[in-house]
Amino acid sequence: MSAKKGKPVPKNQRNQYLQVYVRCRPLSDSENRHPPAVEIHHQRDIAVQDRTNPKISKTYSFDRVFTPEAKQAEIFQAVVGPLISDVLTGYNCTVFAYGQTGSGKTFTMEGDIGSCSPQVFGQDSMAGLIPRAMCALFDELRVLQSEYTVRISLMELYNEELYDLLSPDEVPPKLRLFEDPTRKGSAFVQGLQEVMVHTQTQVLAELRKGSAKRQVAATLMNAQSSRSHTIFTVTVHYKESSVDGEELMRTGKLNLVDLAGSENIGRSGSVDKRAREAASINQSLLTLSRVTACLVEHQPHVPYRESKLTRLLQDSLGGRTKTSLIANISPAHCNLEETLSTLDYAHRAKCVANRPEVNQKVSQTVIMKEYTDLIEDLKKKLDLHRTGSGVYVNDENYKQIMEGTKERNQRIIEISGKIRDVYSRKKSTEEIFEALSSSIEKQRINLENVNHTIVKTSEEISKTKDVLARAKTEQSEAKSILKTLSEKENELRTQADHLAQVAESAHEDSDKIHNRLDFSRVVLVENTHVLNKVKDTSKFKIEAAMKIVSSLSTWSQVLSKLLSVMGELVGQSARLTGSLIVSCSYNFAFLL
Numbered sequence: 001m002s003a004k005k006g007k008p009v010p011k012n013q014r015n016q017y018l019q020v021y022v023r024c025r026p027l028s029d030s031e032n033r034h035p036p037a038v039e040i041h042h043q044r045d046i047a048v049q050d051r052t053n054p055k056i057s058k059t060y061s062f063d064r065v066f067t068p069e070a071k072q073a074e075i076f077q078a079v080v081g082p083l084i085s086d087v088l089t090g091y092n093c094t095v096f097a098y099g100q101t102g103s104g105k106t107f108t109m110e111g112d113i114g115s116c117s118p119q120v121f122g123q124d125s126m127a128g129l130i131p132r133a134m135c136a137l138f139d140e141l142r143v144l145q146s147e148y149t150v151r152i153s154l155m156e157l158y159n160e161e162l163y164d165l166l167s168p169d170e171v172p173p174k175l176r177l178f179e180d181p182t183r184k185g186s187a188f189v190q191g192l193q194e195v196m197v198h199t200q201t202q203v204l205a206e207l208r209k210g211s212a213k214r215q216v217a218a219t220l221m222n223a224q225s226s227r228s229h230t231i232f233t234v235t236v237h238y239k240e241s242s243v244d245g246e247e248l249m250r251t252g253k254l255n256l257v258d259l260a261g262s263e264n265i266g267r268s269g270s271v272d273k274r275a276r277e278a279a280s281i282n283q284s285l286l287t288l289s290r291v292t293a294c295l296v297e298h299q300p301h302v303p304y305r306e307s308k309l310t311r312l313l314q315d316s317l318g319g320r321t322k323t324s325l326i327a328n329i330s331p332a333h334c335n336l337e338e339t340l341s342t343l344d345y346a347h348r349a350k351c352v353a354n355r356p357e358v359n360q361k362v363s364q365t366v367i368m369k370e371y372t373d374l375i376e377d378l379k380k381k382l383d384l385h386r387t388g389s390g391v392y393v394n395d396e397n398y399k400q401i402m403e404g405t406k407e408r409n410q411r412i413i414e415i416s417g418k419i420r421d422v423y424s425r426k427k428s429t430e431e432i433f434e435a436l437s438s439s440i441e442k443q444r445i446n447l448e449n450v451n452h453t454i455v456k457t458s459e460e461i462s463k464t465k466d467v468l469a470r471a472k473t474e475q476s477e478a479k480s481i482l483k484t485l486s487e488k489e490n491e492l493r494t495q496a497d498h499l500a501q502v503a504e505s506a507h508e509d510s511d512k513i514h515n516r517l518d519f520s521r522v523v524l525v526e527n528t529h530v531l532n533k534v535k536d537t538s539k540f541k542i543e544a545a546m547k548i549v550s551s552l553s554t555w556s557q558v559l560s561k562l563l564s565v566m567g568e569l570v571g572q573s574a575r576l577t578g579s580l581i582v583s584c585s586y587n588f589a590f591l592l
């Protein structure tokens, strides 16, 4: 997206567009952590980019764009330097400083006037456009070697009220603005102090005085300096001789305007909702924006009369003044919205055309007549004072005084109404305050009770915590016992399984033993049977032997017969014994 636009060709060739400059201040210490959101190219182009959103990116071109490194002297040489000779040629010139709060408007216009000494005032590296302009003007006038007068004034415009910052009064008086009947479309400020100055030292003293007054006014009004406009004006008159020898007075004027912070004024010139709610609408800045838009769009009606700033400086916007605008911006990302808004306004202002004209020279005779009339007026006043018969007031002043009185009376009525309003609001506020106080007392008691309950609950919680800690310890002990028991149970189960196996095998063994015992019993019965048989056989044999013995005649026969029978018996019993031993040993081995 690009905001570059060609300027419309002016119908009148004498038209001169507003010179528009941009000054980008350096990043402040707090902003220095992030890369800047602006880039400046070839001293004319400026690109603004939102690094978090590449869609928000714009490029603009201006008559000159100053980088953050630009020195105060450089700005002066480019912007105001050429206007000094214009002023001395008889032009009226105006330079506006526009931009959000903290963008460097006052730094550009005034610089640091607090610390510099009068000798270097104007050359000091921190000196802004006002001191430098005054210094250059005196230098030029010295070269001209002509009779001259230089007068300066300093006004503050806050909340649509004008204050004279160079007035000798301790509290800056309010000033009134009137239409100038001698010059259509211009206004004059009644009672404004225009201080005659001859040297830089005087200028510095007046500026310091003005700055102190501004603070007094700000404190009294509870105002913020960023919401007020300051208008410094220097008017130069110097004598010239015409070709026919007549002495003429040439007049030139330079206005250096430090505008209020432009935040809250949207790009379309509408007011931010929050600003409206906070009642901080800056009528003059808003009207400035509207006037610019109307001039750019060549609207038939331009609303100059809607604010004091545009009434005062009507001639600088679409009039006969040479006008420049410095758009002050911050390079920081956090100010991106305001920077875009400032550059949009400045870009629009490039299309405002003026028709600069040299102020008419006034002949010495005309001035002499004006002074003679004035002296006459003063004489009459003095006479009336002396005789004590009243105060002389000319017609115009009388009309103004009457208008003023009417306005003041109206104001007194309004203020009385407001005071009544304030009293009634005060009363209802007091009632609300009392109700609130008693409710607060109740709440305080409730709070105490709650605190007490909290203390008690805390104690109980702490006790419960102890119990819980103990229970946890016991639980962990029980867990460890359970673990041991479970291990033991497993061990016992293994042992029981083993014992069951042993019992099983014992049972099997016992079965075997029983079987063997049964078998042995059978064998024993058999053996008993065999033995009984042997016994019977032996008894039979022995009885047979006894019969044989009794039939034998000799002892030797008997003996030999006995021995043979005995031998048979022994052999028989040896066989039996052998079969018994085999059967027993078999049983024994089986048992084992």
Ligand SMILES: Nc1ncnc2c1ncn2[C@@H]1O[C@H](COP(=O)(O)OP(=O)(O)OP(=O)(O)O)[C@@H](O)[C@H]1O
Binding pocket: 024, 025, 026, 068, 099, 100, 101, 102, 103, 104, 105, 106, 107, 108, 225, 226, 227, 260, 261, 328
């Ligand atoms: N070009 C610059 N170089 C160094 N410091 C600067 C520059 N511009 C501004 N500053 C510093 O930035 C701060 C804000 O500047 P300044 O007060 O001039 O802003 P402002 O636009 O006039 O604000 P306000 O609208 O509140 O009056 C000041 O401390 C000033 O010294």
